[in-house]
Amino acid sequence: MxxxxxxxxxxxxxxxxxxxxxxxxxxxxxxxxxxxxxxxxxxxxxxxxxxxxxxxxxxxxxxxxxxxxxxxxxxxxxxxxxxxxxxxxxxxxxxxxxxxxxxxxxxxxxxxxxxxxxxxxxxxxxxxxxxxxxxxxxxxxxxxxxxxxxxxxxxxxxxxxxxxxxxxxxxxxxxxxxxxxxxxxxxxxxxxxxxxxxxxxxxxxxxxxxxxxxxxxxxxxxxxxxxGDDMVPTSRVTWVPMARSTSGDYYSPGSATLYFDRRSLGMKPMEVVFDSGSTYTYFAAQPYQAIVSKIKGGLSKSLKQVSDPSLPLCWKGQKALKSVFDVKTDFKSLQLSFGKNSVMEIPPENYLIVTKIGNVCLGILDGSAARLSFNIIGDITMQDQMVIYDNERVQLGWIRGSCSRSPKSIMSFP
CATH class of the missing domain: 2.40.70.10 (Acid Proteases)
Structure with a gap:
């Protein structure tokens, strides 16, 4: 995708x-x-x-x-x-x-x-x-x-x-x-x-x-x-029924309510698609602008918006950054709620990158600029969590944990 x-x-x-x-x-x-x-x-x-x-x-x-x-x-x-x-x-x-x-x-x-x-x-x-x-x-x-x-x-x-x-x-x-x-x-x-x-x-x-x-x-x-399914964890997985995407036969958990720092942005639920072929996450124009506004409003004065060829919205610190964790406290988590007890947590490290020149950039992009009619959860947001596409039970699931391990140790996930 x-x-x-x-x-x-x-x-x-x-x-x-x-x-x-x-x-x-x-x-x-x-x-x-x-x-x-x-x-x-x-x-x-x-x-x-x-x-x-x-x-x-x-x-x-x-x-x-x-x-x-x-x-x-x-x-x-x-x-x-x-x-x-x-x-x-x-x-x-x-x-x-x-x-x-x-x-x-x-x-x-x-x-x-x-x-x-x-x-x-x-x-x-x-x-x-x-x-x-x-x-x-x-x-x-x-x-x-x-x-x-x-x-x-x-x-x-x-x-x-x-x-x-x-x-x-x-x-x-x-x-x-x-x-x-x-x-x-x-x-x-x-x-x-x-x-x-x-x-x-x-x-x-x-x-x-x-x-x-x-x-x-x-x-x-x-x-x-x-x-195959014999490697799927037997507990702690957040499961959501797979929905029929209005835009095609894609993997979709249906519509989600978007939260910023656990506070609703007051928008109607948005259709979401999981796509490992997408590097970044894409939101429609309204949720994208709302998130950008909230992020900008909460930044410290030590971060200054700067132009960077990597992504459209980037900031530089007082010195070159080495990791997202250098600025994690300046950014808040997002949440996608698919209903009762079905929440995908999106901490700053799941929507930010640090570029080669040491700037931090927003890895959520404006889907309307890419002519997308729905919202995509891309690789940046799926990092360090197992994502499961179960076509047998017609459901999607995720569980957070380190992905830096050999496949043989998967059964002890997370």
Missing amino acids: AAARWPAIIGLMAILLPFAPFPARAATLARSPPSSTSSAVFQLHGDVYPTGHYYVTMNIGDPAKPYFLDVDTGSDLTWLQCDAPCQSCNKVPHPLYRPTKSKLLPCANSLCTALHNGQSPSKKCTSQQQCDYQIKYTDNASSLGVLVTDSFSLPLRNSSNVHPSLSFGCGYDQQVGKNGAAQATTDGLLGLGRGSVSLLSQLKQHGITKNVLGHCLSTSGEGFLFF
Whole structure:
């Protein structure tokens, strides 16, 4: 979904476009029957600033080769830049994925139909032998290609590995921001949304893991990701029923009332979406302006507003800052209340960053400037808490704790 997945500030939900040809070369809700009791676990790397995203290493193909994929719960399609041959690709960490015709997903496949769902009848595959796609994100980044199927090597908690054949995008024409030739720190994107083409949904269909996802993003440049529900803490998790977003099939806990320092801002509840593909948190114009006003009104005279290329609203101290904790007492916590006993606490370290030059900046951005119609909880606000997307019980949960640990220690969380 949103920000800095590439060099842009926002790179949000995907919008399917017309196709191009492959080159001639707290609720307790009903649970679905369990498909597996194991989970796949991965180490994460990245940060909110300056990298702007968290990524996982996926081993794909036979023999398996490593690829860095940006973790995105705000879109469904997983894709790799690939040499099909490539018409427009960015410089990426690993050699481009090379498809073969035997790997092409036919147009008649149900995943192709699901991917194209909502398109007008005239938008069809250019060939029945392949499934074309073109996807665009709200930072104007895009990927054009075909769907392929290949083996994924997934490490399970029981120390075994499985190698399911999963479908994903082979992107041979990428446009990233304003420069299609930009250097990218990842090889592609890991789509973990709610749709059937999502890798999470495919793993459920294969009977490998339940349709449950969790991630823990550390402020220290690491974290962990898991598929399956046997790693979900059995207590202290704040659960909220998953709501149907009015703006699309995204992970939403519904509407929340926004508080500043535990005091209501007097605004109507705001629809919220959880999006690991968004670096920053985005509020609609009214709550954004209200928060900015409250923050500015409570600052000490030692902080002066200053221009910084990193973010729109920044301050400098009497000396260069090294950490958000240097100025934490100057800022108050925010709260999002989703109902009785369902509150997400947002302390200053979950909405501020300190830049390379030692300024402190607000990591909540004006969503209206990015043409968003709702509010996004991005990586900055999800740091150092496990966030759980439980599609089996149709609920979202979170629990605060350090994410700077190995995935093996997750069961002792927090």
